[in-house]
Amino acid sequence: MAVLPVLQWPDPRLRMPCGPAAADDATRGLARDMLDTMYAASGRGLAAPQVGVLTRVFVMDATWKTAAHTPEIFLNPEIIWRSGTVATGPEGCLSIAHVLAEVSRATEIILRWLTLDGAIAAAKLTGFRAICAQHEMDHLDGILTLDRLSPEARALAEVEAQR
Numbered sequence: 001m002a003v004l005p006v007l008q009w010p011d012p013r014l015r016m017p018c019g020p021a022a023a024d025d026a027t028r029g030l031a032r033d034m035l036d037t038m039y040a041a042s043g044r045g046l047a048a049p050q051v052g053v054l055t056r057v058f059v060m061d062a063t064w065k066t067a068a069h070t071p072e073i074f075l076n077p078e079i080i081w082r083s084g085t086v087a088t089g090p091e092g093c094l095s096i097a098h099v100l101a102e103v104s105r106a107t108e109i110i111l112r113w114l115t116l117d118g119a120i121a122a123a124k125l126t127g128f129r130a131i132c133a134q135h136e137m138d139h140l141d142g143i144l145t146l147d148r149l150s151p152e153a154r155a156l157a158e159v160e161a162q163r
């Protein structure tokens, strides 16, 4: 088990696009450490660039705060469909302390990804899993919740983030 430091905005590594991940031992170790880090930070999602690794990997556990643990690991995720229905809600981010940003996201997506065993997987995600996956996938492209706010809301959120 290894809990890694979580990079904080405005660390420039949070702005870098990530490269493809391989289903190998290095990624298996990374994913394990990312889950340890996510639970230790009391989060429900974490992307590799948040721990300084510029690889297309994110982890998520949508249920552990209220029910059983359901850790999920996604390599090279791609959204292959998104619903026309959009919902706006507050999103925290382990890399942007103190800020809950009101972000609009598709309420349902179909995600395709590579598993740690090297298999192609696909699933329809709804509810919190859909929102969280879109948030984490933004991280893989160097995009933060702050970028999805109006200029006014962003300015206020950036002040909050420095507190």
Ligand code: ZN
Binding pocket: 092, 093, 094, 095, 135, 136, 139
């Ligand atoms: Zn985040």
